[in-house]
Amino acid sequence: MSERCSVAARARGDELAGTATRVSSFLLVEDAGPWGEVALRDSRLPDDVAAWLRAQAEATRVRILLIRRPGRTTRTRPRVFAVRSGQWCERAELDRIDDVTTLDVAALAAGRSVGLEPWGEPLVLVCTHGRHDACCAERGRPLAAELGQIEPGRVWECSHLGGDRFAGNVLVLPEGLGFGRVDVAAAARLLADLDRGELDLDLLRGRCTLPMAAQYAEVQLRRELAEVRDDALRCTSLRRVDGLMRVAFEREGTTYDVSVRTVPGPPATLTCRAAGTNPVPRHEIMSVTTPAG
Numbered sequence: 001m002s003e004r005c006s007v008a009a010r011a012r013g014d015e016l017a018g019t020a021t022r023v024s025s026f027l028l029v030e031d032a033g034p035w036g037e038v039a040l041r042d043s044r045l046p047d048d049v050a051a052w053l054r055a056q057a058e059a060t061r062v063r064i065l066l067i068r069r070p071g072r073t074t075r076t077r078p079r080v081f082a083v084r085s086g087q088w089c090e091r092a093e094l095d096r097i098d099d100v101t102t103l104d105v106a107a108l109a110a111g112r113s114v115g116l117e118p119w120g121e122p123l124v125l126v127c128t129h130g131r132h133d134a135c136c137a138e139r140g141r142p143l144a145a146e147l148g149q150i151e152p153g154r155v156w157e158c159s160h161l162g163g164d165r166f167a168g169n170v171l172v173l174p175e176g177l178g179f180g181r182v183d184v185a186a187a188a189r190l191l192a193d194l195d196r197g198e199l200d201l202d203l204l205r206g207r208c209t210l211p212m213a214a215q216y217a218e219v220q221l222r223r224e225l226a227e228v229r230d231d232a233l234r235c236t237s238l239r240r241v242d243g244l245m246r247v248a249f250e251r252e253g254t255t256y257d258v259s260v261r262t263v264p265g266p267p268a269t270l271t272c273r274a275a276g277t278n279p280v281p282r283h284e285i286m287s288v289t290t291p292a293g
Contacts, residue, residue: 002272004134004135004138004272005133005135005164005165005269005270005271005272005274006135006139006164006165006166006167006181008165008268008269009165009166009268009270010181012268012280014165014166014268014280015282015283016166016180016181016202016203016204016205017204017205017206017215017216017219017220017283018205018206018212018213018215018216018217018219018281018283019163019166019178019180019205019206019212019215020162020163020171020176020178020205020206020207020208020212020215021063021161021162021163021178021208022208022209022210022211022212023063023085023176023208024061024062024084024085024109024111024209025060025061025062025063025082025083025084025085025108025109025111026062026063026064026065026081026082026083026085026173027056027062027063027064027065027080027081027082027083027103027105027108028064028065028066028067028080028081028082028083028123028125028156028158028173029053029064029065029066029067029078029080029097029100030066030067030068030075030078030079030080031043031044031045031066031067031068031078031097032068032073032075033066033068034131035066035129035131035132035159036131037131037132037273038132039065039066039129039132039159039160040053040054040057040064040066040159041054042131043066045066045097046097046098048098048101049097049098049100049101052100052101053100056105059105059106060105060106060108060109061109062105062108062109065125065158065159065160065161066158066159067081067125067156067157067158067159068156068157068158069148069152069155069156069157070141070144070145070147070148070155070156070157071145071148077093077094077095078093078094078096078097078100079091079092079093079094080092080094080100080103080116081119081123081173082103082108082113082114082116083123083173083174084108084111084174085173085174085176085208085209086174086175086176086207086209087111087174088113088118088174089118089119089120089123089173089174090113090114090115090116090117090118090119091116091117091118091119092116092117121153121154122154122172122173122174122175122194123154123156123172123173123174124147124151124154124155124156124170124171124172124191124194125156125157125158125161125170125171125172125173126140126143126144126147126155126156126157126158126168126169126170127140127157127158127159127160127161127164127167127168127169127170127171128140128141128144128157128158129158129159129160129161132159132160132164132273133160133164133167133271133272133273134272135164135165135167135272136160136164136167136168136169138167139167139168139183140157140167140168140169141157142168142184143168143170143182143183143184143187144156144157146184146187146188147170147187147190147191150187150188150191151191154191158171161178163178163180163205164270164271164272165270165271166180166181166205167180167181168180168181168182168183169182169205170182170190171208172194175207175230176207176208176209177199177204177207177208177230178204178205178206178207178208179200179203179204179205180203180205181203182203186200186203190203193228197229197230197231198228198229198230199222199228199229199230200228201219201222201223201228204219206218206219210235210238210247211238211245212262212281212283213245213247213260213262213283214235214238214245214247214260216260216283216285217245217247217249217258217260217283217285218233218235218247218249220258220285221233221249221256221258221288224288225251227251232251232252233249233250233251234249234250234251235247235248235249236248236249236250236255241259243261244259244260244261244286245259245260245261245262246258246259246260247259247260254290255290255291256288256289256290257287257288257289257290258285258287258288259285259286259287259288260283260284260285260286261283261284261286262281262282262283262284263281263282263284264279264280264281264282265279265280265281265282266279266280267279267280268280
């Protein structure tokens, strides 16, 4: 058996920061599974529902994930969540799964309400999509089970999140916070940090509302400032200048301008199922300045 992608990534020293996929809106659809290699194609959803979901995902760029409670509990009334990253979440229980096709996914893509019930509790998603990548099963399922024991009302298993080599992968919505290399031992600490409004910088992949280079800038600036409070640092602008990503952050009245360069690293096998290699992007902080500095 070839080496697992998560083991290889650790050995290479692949950095977590700046690796969360940028997504503006999510639609989460409860389905107990099993899920095949491509969840929206290889599931037990009715064919017409699965086809509609695939078409909506392609047309609107809304990220559609299948979710289930740890243990694959089957419900007669499936739940759906519409999420605008970093902003809000709405929820509904459907009479039948076919009713998902009545949702206005285009409105969600545009940042507008879908008309469901507002939902104020955080959603903690753990990728356990083992048919997509073995690491997600081997590392994700024990993590989801542990998190589910601690906070059963918040935790969901989900289909492919991206970044398989960083399993166990966790996404917290609606905040849009991606975490990687979360193991069972870190489960309770991660939830406690979230309850305090704090971020574990050693596990943080990034904020999915930002481009990857800006995610990296945020994590590195937080390290420099020793700032783990989630709401204490706010991105105020993004721009590209001479091949660099220039990101402005505001903290307690002070603005920090961070310049990031992204370069391709050596080619590597990025997933367990990959047939070939791809460059591993590397981010580099070029400068951090304040208006006075």
